[in-house]
Amino acid sequence: MxxxxxxxxxxxxxxxxxxxxxxxxxxxxxxxxxxxxxxxxxxxxxxxxxDKNASNLRTQNSHTLALLLCEDPTNDDSLINPFFLSMLGSITRATAQQGYDLLVSFQQLSSDWHADYEDSNKADGIILLGYGDYMDYEQKLEHLLAQQTHFVIWGAEHNNKSVLSIGCDNRQGGKIATEHLIGLGRREFAFLGDASSHSPEFRDRYQGHLQALEQAGLNITAARQIAAISTESSGYEAARQLLASGLSFDALFAASDLIAIGAIRALKEQGIAVPEQVAVVGYDDIPVASFANPPLTTIKQNTQLAGEILVDSLLKLIRGQAVSPQLIPTSLVVRSSCGSANL
Amino acid sequence: MxxxxxxxxxxxxxxxxxxxxxxxxxxxxxxxxxxxxxxxxxxxxxxxxxDKNASNLRTQNSHTLALLLCEDPTNDDSLINPFFLSMLGSITRATAQQGYDLLVSFQQLSSDWHADYEDSNKADGIILLGYGDYMDYEQKLEHLLAQQTHFVIWGAEHNNKSVLSIGCDNRQGGKIATEHLIGLGRREFAFLGDASSHSPEFRDRYQGHLQALEQAGLNITAARQIAAISTESSGYEAARQLLASGLSFDALFAASDLIAIGAIRALKEQGIAVPEQVAVVGYDDIPVASFANPPLTTIKQNTQLAGEILVDSLLKLIRGQAVSPQLIPTSLVVRSSCGSANL
DNA sequence: CTGAAAGCGCTTACAG
DNA sequence: CTGAAAGCGCTTACAG
The missing domain is CATH 1.10.260.40 (lambda repressor-like DNA-binding domains)
Structure with a gap:
């Protein structure tokens, strides 16, 4: 007793x-x-x-997965990107469904996180969910690879083919967002978001954007891409910058919903009507998107599916089964921020 | 090697x-x-x-805490209450700061979650974060108690004094929200949210609300409380119901931001101006609150502090130290949904 | 200050 | 179908 x-x-x-x-x-x-x-x-x-400790010790595996949220240290605590929070939910579920436990951690707190989990037998593998500068992880990924740690990383495909990445098809997402805008009669575009290799996901969205423009025979100028990170204020600043440039535009494709929301605020401040004068598409379909004013047309990533694939792939990796990077298709969610075609 | x-x-x-x-x-x-x-x-x-398994087996403790998110099964996956997500962030941090690991799980997936963690030595204690019907947990809490599991629960103080609860001071929150509205000259109130013992947190907010009204000498009628759960659509329905009742009102206190946002949508649909005709205060200060239209005046819960206290208390409990329930003070965040006093 | 030894609670060949 | 035994990798009295 x-x-x-x-x-x-x-x-x-x-x-x-x-x-x-x-x-x-x-x-x-x-x-x-x-x-x-x-x-x-x-x-x-x-x-x-x-007793898990005893059985794990004996069998030498932990039946536990670790999820590492690698956040941008400049971000405020309370502003954890809602998209990743939603991913966390789906990963938690998928892990449990497979009979595994999930250890969750934020990167900044553990300086040597890359060595911690699998070596101490706390977890059989790691899922990396990064937001922030991608390049910063390079070294750590190398380290993980060198230690033969099992891990999958969320996001764009990696240069190093040994790194298994799972992500949404950002290029396709950027393309359908832009095609939607073109179909609505918009002709003068700008892209809001960093498009460098520091943000490979944004870069791919931008590339999809350019591809759609090209196919529609619209002209493309580099000036129409304004860097922004995924925050409301950065989106606001980017839109102000675009406005200040004097370029005319009737459509904005923002690399994330947060950027879109900030941009809309900047437009409204200048008395520019959305969607009448400028149509806006976001990306992520975060919960806020439907409450924005106007409700945001955006690209939805299937976080449910993404979580499952992330977990399944990692488990396969652990079991030594064949795995390959996967691109999850995205879908367009039409709300009001682009208006309708009758312009 | x-x-x-x-x-x-x-x-x-x-x-x-x-x-x-x-x-x-x-x-x-x-x-x-x-x-x-x-x-x-x-x-x-x-x-x-x-090797954690070996050392944990030997020392008979896991240096791990389990976080159980007990969600309302009727809720959509993607709509996990943003407040709890923010709590998850702060709990993750606080746990890591104490040198513990955090196992995260959703309730629905494990039917016998209440027995799982501590018995199998996976975790030394459990944090319960519930949203949904409180009464549903009663049995499970009893079970945890019977097994002498170490656990803390987020929310209102529990009937059973053996249950350690940590929560924000909902009564005080309801009071300052209402006082703010009264100070702005509002006189006819309604409360949107379930106020039964199924939702003790909402109930306490309601009680603080009533207390403020009473102190201001305003009359209180039961009819002015409309039940709602914490979703946008439930808030919308509640406001429609209020509107349909024909009662006149110039101020709404919503038990959560999600409810407030839904209510504002209903008001706008009827051409009622917020805050000019009806002022609205929410509760939680979720990320959406500042993007709402108008930006929502709300009660902010200190999730950072809450996470720390939750973790500290649980650790004390595990170590056999004295602990007592704590009420964390809340603060008012003024934005535009209440307008200013010049009415 | 250091070592030999026991033992945490399991799982799994091995032998029957 | 069942049992005796080894051993996973540690921590910690105990003895020196």
Whole structure:
């Protein structure tokens, strides 16, 4: 009663050996059905649970996955990117569905996170969810690779082919967003978001954007891309900068919803009507998107599917099965920020 | 190189016994400083990490906390209450700061979650973060108590004094929200949110609301409380219901930001101006609040502090130290949804 | 200050 | 189908 029951307690009560108890609890067909049921009944009665530390030590795997949120240290705590929060939800679910536990951690707190988890047998593998400058991770990824740690990384495909990345098809997302705008009769575009290799996901969205413009025979000028990171204020600044440049435009494609929302604020401040004068498309479909004013047309990433694929891929990697990078298709969510075609 | 280094490998290289290695790695003053440093250097070189399963098994504690998000099953996945997501962030940080790991799980997935964690030695204690019907947890809490599991629960103070609860001072929050509205000259109020014991947090906010009204000598009628759960659509419905009742009102206090946002949508649909005709205060200060139109005046809960106190309290409980329920003060965040006093 | 030894609670060949 | 035994990698009395 007082201290926890062990398999030996059960063995004693069931009148069998501890080995048989262990087998019965794992439902081994080696054990006589009747004996098995008897043992399981006693275990239940005693509220017995297999000690994870002991079984993990013995089997040398932890049945645990680690999720590392590598956030941009400049970000405010309370402003954790809502998209990643939603990913966290789906990853939690997918992990549990596979019978694994999930250890969650933020990068900044552990300076040597890259060495911590798998080496100490706390987790069998790691999922990296990064937002912030991609280039900063390079070294750590190398380190993980060198240690033969099992890991998958969310985002754009990596240069190093040994790094398994899972991400949404950002290029396709950028393309359909832009095509939507073109279909609505818009002709003068600007892209708001960093498009350098520091933000490979944004860069791919931009490339999809350019591709759509090109296919529509619209002209492309580099000046129409204004860098921004994924915050409301950065989006606001970027739009102000665009406005100050004096370029005329009737459509904005923002690399994230947060950027779009900031941009809309800047436009409104100048008395520019959205969508009448300028149509805006965002990216991510974060919860705020539908409450924005006007409600934001955006590109939705399937976080449910993404979480599942991330977890499945990592598990395959751990089991030594073949895996390959995957691109998850995105979809357009039409709301009001682009208006309709009758302009 | 191939397989993980153990303390025996280090002992071999350092020419000492394995026990000495173990002591040195825990930085025991029993070990000669020179020997200690030598051992630590070798450990570093070998990229050695203490095997958590082995040390946890030996010491019989896991240095891990479990966080259980008990969500309302009726909620959509992608609409995880943003407030809880923010709590998750602060709990993750606080846990790491204490040198513990954090296991995260959603309730629905594990039917016997209440028995799982501590019994299997996966975690030393549990933090319960619930949103949804409080009464549903009663049995499970009893069960946890019966098993002498260490746990803290977020929210209103519990009937059962053995349950350690940590929460924001909802009564005070409801009071200052209402006082703000009264100070602005509003006189006809309605409260949007369930105020039954199924939602003790909302109930406390409502009670603070009533207290403020009473102190201001305003009359209170039960009809002016409309039940709603914390979703945008529920807030919308509640406001429609209020509108349909024909009661006149110039101020709404919503039990959550999501409810407030839904209510504002309903008001606007009827051509009622916010804040000119009706002032609205929300609760939580979720990220969306500042992007709402108009930006929402709301009650901010200090999630940073809340996470720290939750973790600290649980750790004290585990260590057998004295703990008591705590009420964390809230603060008013003034934005535009209440207008100014010049009405 | 250091080492030999026991033991945490399991799982799993091995033998029957 | 079952049991005796080894061993996963640590920590920590105990003895010196």
């Amino acid at each position: 007082s201290s926890k029951a062990t398999s030996i307690d059960i063995a004693y009560r069931a009148g069998v050996s501890q080995s048989t108890v262990s087998r019965a609890l794992r439902n081994s067909p080696l054990v006589n059905l009747e004996t098995r049921q008897k043992i399981q009944a006693i275990a239940k009665e005693l509220n017995y649970k297999v | 191939s397989s993980k280094a153990t303390s025996i490998d280090i002992a071999y290289r350092a020419g000492v016994s394995q026990s000495t290695v173990s002591r040195a790695l825990r930085n025991s003053p029993l070990v000669n400083l020179e020997t200690r440093q030598k051992i630590q250097a070798i450990a570093k070189e070998l990229n050695y990490k203490v």
